[in-house]
Amino acid sequence: MKTIVFDLDGTLLDSAPDIRATANTVLARRGIDPLTLEQTRGFIGSGARVFVERMADATGLDPAPRNIDTLEAEFIAIYEHAHDLTRVFPAVEVALEELRHAGWALGLCTNKPMGPARSVLAHFGLDQYFRAVVGGDTLAVRKPDPAPLRHVLRELGSDRAVYVGDSEVDAATAQAASLPFALFTEGYRHSPLEAIPHAATFSDFSTLPALAEDLLARS
Numbered sequence: 001m002k003t004i005v006f007d008l009d010g011t012l013l014d015s016a017p018d019i020r021a022t023a024n025t026v027l028a029r030r031g032i033d034p035l036t037l038e039q040t041r042g043f044i045g046s047g048a049r050v051f052v053e054r055m056a057d058a059t060g061l062d063p064a065p066r067n068i069d070t071l072e073a074e075f076i077a078i079y080e081h082a083h084d085l086t087r088v089f090p091a092v093e094v095a096l097e098e099l100r101h102a103g104w105a106l107g108l109c110t111n112k113p114m115g116p117a118r119s120v121l122a123h124f125g126l127d128q129y130f131r132a133v134v135g136g137d138t139l140a141v142r143k144p145d146p147a148p149l150r151h152v153l154r155e156l157g158s159d160r161a162v163y164v165g166d167s168e169v170d171a172a173t174a175q176a177a178s179l180p181f182a183l184f185t186e187g188y189r190h191s192p193l194e195a196i197p198h199a200a201t202f203s204d205f206s207t208l209p210a211l212a213e214d215l216l217a218r219s
């Protein structure tokens with residue numbers, strides 16, 4: 001079965017403005033100045049705990065694990081309902097619809113915690129497309145460990161797939177799972193395209209169905 005698995009933040013969703021607002025609510029309670037959008041984008045990619053650790057480091061908050069636990073819990077409680085500033089990237093729904101219509105099995109592998117991931121997918125009506133979803137807290141390990149991606153493939157009953165993501169973490173995950181990687185160029189990567197291993201890049205979701213066919217045929 002033709003299978004395609006997607007990352008979420010910075011790939012299907014431009015969610016950094018909501019993640020920033022969530023962080024800034026947590027910081028404001030402590031009288032700390034807000035993060036910029038640029039800082040926020042730089043902290044996204046390795047899940048909520050690492051985000052909160054980076055936020056604490058940048059703002060001089062106590063990095064002790066017990067304090068990070070508190071910050072993370074507060075952050076996730078707000079994050080579950082943070083949808084208003086998030087946008088689905090252009091042509092994503094048309095591409096998902098086209099892929100499904102062409103018989104592809106669709107999965108999602110994100111480092112976003114499962115609660116906020118499920119909630120935002122439902123908010124935008126995207127949950128209907130994905131037959132398997134793994135979040136950053138589903139397993140004991142998260143991307144770039146290949147286990148979450150392999151878990152999605154197992155749930156879909158597939159061994160051949162294309163992985164689509166926006167970051168260094170996604171590229172490393174695809175490489176570790178030996179899958180062709182399509183890099184979306186408009187998300188939250190930190191390095192130039194040449195520095196991120198990929199089988200293909202794209203900036204417009206309307207080109208993805210043809211690109212995915214090509215990558216799978218070559219794999």
Ligand SMILES: O=C(O)COP(=O)(O)O
Pocket residue numbers: 007008009010043044045046047048051109110111112113
């Ligand atoms: O929540 C994050 O840090 C990253 O999420 P992503 O894996 O969907 O990009």
Ligand SMILES: [Mg+2]
Pocket residue numbers: 007008009010011045165166167187188
């Ligand atoms: Mg991402």
